[in-house]
Amino acid sequence: MTATVPIRLTVNGRLRALPVAAHHTLLDVLRDDLGLTGTKECCLVGECGACTVLLNGRSVDSCLVLAAEADGGTVLTVEGLAAGGRLSALQQAFLDTGAAQCGFCIPGQLVAAHALLAITPHPVRAEVEEGLAGNLCRCAGYEQIIEAVLRAAAGQAAEGGAGRRAHARPDPAATPDAEVAPQ
Ligand code: FES
Ligand code: FES
Numbered sequence: 001m002t003a004t005v006p007i008r009l010t011v012n013g014r015l016r017a018l019p020v021a022a023h024h025t026l027l028d029v030l031r032d033d034l035g036l037t038g039t040k041e042c043c044l045v046g047e048c049g050a051c052t053v054l055l056n057g058r059s060v061d062s063c064l065v066l067a068a069e070a071d072g073g074t075v076l077t078v079e080g081l082a083a084g085g086r087l088s089a090l091q092q093a094f095l096d097t098g099a100a101q102c103g104f105c106i107p108g109q110l111v112a113a114h115a116l117l118a119i120t121p122h123p124v125r126a127e128v129e130e131g132l133a134g135n136l137c138r139c140a141g142y143e144q145i146i147e148a149v150l151r152a153a154a155g156q157a158a159e160g161g162a163g164r165r166a167h168a169r170p171d172p173a174a175t176p177d178a179e180v181a182p183q
Contacts (some may be wrong), residue, residue, distance in 0.1 A: 001132075002021045002022075002023075003021070003022045004019040004020060004021055005019065005020060005022055005068045005071075006018070006019050006020075006045060007019075007020055007029075007067055007068060007070065007071040007072075008071060008072060009029075009070060009071070009072075009074075009075055010049060010074045010075065011030070011034060011036070011071055011075045011076075011077065011080075012036075012049050012075070012076060012077060012080030012093070013080065016034060018034075020032055020033065020068065021067075022066075023066070024066070024067050024070060025063055025064070025065060025066055025067060026055070026060075026063075026065040026066070026067050026069075026070045026075070027039060027041060027044075027062035027063045027065075028049045028052070028067065029067040030053065030062060030075070030077060031147070036076040036077050036079055038107045039051055039052075039053055039062060039078060039079055040044040040080045040104055040105070040107055040108060042064065042094075042104070043063070043148050044063045045063070045091075046061045046064045047136070048105070048108075048135070048136045049061065049108045049109070049112060049132075049134045049135030049136060050104065050105055050107070050108045050135075050136075051063045051108060052107075052108035052109075052111045052112050052134070052135060053075055053077050053078075053111055054074075054075065054076040054111060054115055054140070055070055055073050055074070055075055055085075055174045056074055056142070057074070057115075058115070059111065059112050059115040059122055059134075060064065075113065076114075076156060077107075077111070078080070078107035078108075078110050078111055080101040081110060081111070081114060088114075089155070090113055090114060090117065090148070090152040091154050092152075093152040094106065094109075094110065094144075094145070094148045095147075096148070096151070097144040097147045097151065098141075098144050099141055099144040099145045099147070099148045100141075101137075101139035101141045102138070102139050104138070105135060105136060105137045105138065105139075108135050109132060109135045109137070109145055111132040112131060112132050112134065112135050113128075113131065113132060113145075113149045113152070115130030115131075116128065116132070116149070117152065117153055119147070121153060122150070122153050122154075123150070123153055124144065125146060125150065128146050128150060128176075129146065132145065132146070132149070132175075135143040148154055150181060166183040
């Protein structure tokens with residue numbers, strides 16, 4: 001029988017209390033227990049950044065954090081970036097620059113970029129490169145990703161396209177996260 005431990009997490013602004021297997025990672029719990037599949041599972045050894053989330057404001061590889069270690073913490077996943085069902089300026093910039101190709105790395109890239117901009121609101125290119133150094137893109141869309149972050153930082157996300165798009169999606173604060181998960 002698998003030993004479980006009770007944990008409490010605030011995930012994208014919602015308090016979640018649940019028992020988790022002692023050996024399960026934060027990634028396991030986000031995807032399998034909470035249905036937040038925007039956070040991707042790939043290398044599982046901290047190499048690719050696909051599983052990046054913010055834990056207590058810090059960017060972490062959720063595949064390397066035991067869920068029990070995160071007990072009491074605050075987690076932001078890619079689903080939490082679209083407050084009120086509206087894409088953030090950063091997400092819109094990724095769309096406008098065509099940064100998402102296959103899209104697999106994009107949730108991690110977005111969360112890492114969100115963390116970067118929270119600390120360095122107006123980064124130069126080298127700072128963006130360094131901030132995203134832990135996030136690999138097999139489609140090699142690095143130029144568009146970097147451009148997107150720089151555009152968002154410059155407040156230009158609404159330019160050069162149809163503008164910021166409102167989505168008729170439910171308020172995530174009032175709806176289970178799994179129902180508003182983008183993928
Ligand atoms: S899946 Fe966590 S770093 Fe690759
Ligand atoms: S868009 Fe395909 S891995 Fe980055």
